[in-house]
Amino acid sequence: MLIEVRNIFFSYLPRTPFQVRALEGVSLTITQGESIGIVGRTGCGKSTLVQHFNGLLIPEEGQVLVEGVDTRVKGEALKAIRRKVGLVFQYPEDQFFEENVFQEIAFAPKNMGVEGKELEERVRWAMEMVGLDFATLRDKSPFELSGGQMRRVAIASILSMQPEVLVLDEPTAGLDPQGKRLILGKLRKLREEHALTLVIVSHSMEDLAQIVDRIVIMDRGKIAFDGPIRVAFSQGDFVKQFGIFPPVVSQVASLLRSRGFEINPGVLTPAELAEEIRVKILEKKEREHAGSKRGNWSVRPS
Ligand SMILES: Nc1ncnc2c1ncn2[C@@H]1O[C@H](COP(=O)(O)OP(=O)(O)OP(=O)(O)O)[C@@H](O)[C@H]1O
Numbered sequence: 001m002l003i004e005v006r007n008i009f010f011s012y013l014p015r016t017p018f019q020v021r022a023l024e025g026v027s028l029t030i031t032q033g034e035s036i037g038i039v040g041r042t043g044c045g046k047s048t049l050v051q052h053f054n055g056l057l058i059p060e061e062g063q064v065l066v067e068g069v070d071t072r073v074k075g076e077a078l079k080a081i082r083r084k085v086g087l088v089f090q091y092p093e094d095q096f097f098e099e100n101v102f103q104e105i106a107f108a109p110k111n112m113g114v115e116g117k118e119l120e121e122r123v124r125w126a127m128e129m130v131g132l133d134f135a136t137l138r139d140k141s142p143f144e145l146s147g148g149q150m151r152r153v154a155i156a157s158i159l160s161m162q163p164e165v166l167v168l169d170e171p172t173a174g175l176d177p178q179g180k181r182l183i184l185g186k187l188r189k190l191r192e193e194h195a196l197t198l199v200i201v202s203h204s205m206e207d208l209a210q211i212v213d214r215i216v217i218m219d220r221g222k223i224a225f226d227g228p229i230r231v232a233f234s235q236g237d238f239v240k241q242f243g244i245f246p247p248v249v250s251q252v253a254s255l256l257r258s259r260g261f262e263i264n265p266g267v268l269t270p271a272e273l274a275e276e277i278r279v280k281i282l283e284k285k286e287r288e289h290a291g292s293k294r295g296n297w298s299v300r301p302s
């Protein structure tokens with residue numbers, strides 16, 4: 001088990017009149033290689049939860065274990081946790097502080113003692129992983145880049161630590177469709193080719209449908225659903241109560257089912273839906289063909 005969250009509670013401004021209870025008895029486990037989406041209405045506790053995964057926030061009650069180590073540890077042990085679980089904040093570009101892209105991405109591994117040729121290779125690798133050209137961008141100020149490039153620099157600056165888990169809080173928020181598509185494609189590749197464990201907080205169900213297998217729906221500081229994304233999105237009425245609207249593809253699939261087509265309710269992508277429809281049409285044709293061979297008496301009156 002990579003990350004184990006055991007019945008955690010967390011409040012902001014505790015023991016003050018302004019206390020806000022953000023998490024109330026949350027438990028979940030994350031296993032190596034999983035890809036998980038965390039969703040729910042604004043203010044339900046998603047960011048608060050993921051900031052517990054690397055010890056940035058410590059629960060008031062309950063425990064978070066990263067490879068068996070409680071995040072309450074200090075010093076080197078805490079640093080090791082932060083390296084294993086890389087967290088990319090929402091609008092991470094607001095936190096750039098180095099003068100060029102190279103230094104921004106080199107910052108974390110440098111702090112880990114990586115230097116010289118190895119550091120350069122590390123930065124080059126991280127940039128490649130997110131589709132940024134090392135030679136042309138290394139000396140640029142991060143602030144000269146486009147929104148999508150900035151976001152990718154931010155992701156690269158966490159990837160350069162070579163974390164085991166990459167946690168992204170709203171990775172595509174505020175990006176144009178092209179920037180969005182690029183980042184999603186790169187994340188999918190990281191997952192497929194490098195078996196990176198991914199946790200993605202997102203308000204975009206369309207994005208998540210392309211990249212995660214499991215979804216955790218939060219509601220007012222608690223977990224309302226934790227299971228396969230195909231199951232969640234095939235139950236539109238259930239998830240709607242938590243402000244979740246399945247992607248158009250899932251909605252079309254469920255409409256087709258309600259009109260008598262036996263479409264698999266778990267289809268997630270346009271390609272999967274197209275394939276389902278193609279197979280259903282072929283089956284229908286085969287039935288008709290078999291019917292016509294048996295003679296006219298088998299043809300139903302129209
Ligand atoms: N720094 C803070 N101080 C006080 N209250 C906070 C703070 N950060 C979050 N909260 C409150 O804690 C609750 C959970 O917030 P959180 O940011 O975890 O929600 P979220 O699900 O990430 O929302 P969003 O979708 O808007 O990002 C909310 O009621 C929020 O107002």
Ligand SMILES: [Mg+2]
Pocket residue numbers: 046047048090169
């Ligand atoms: Mg948030």
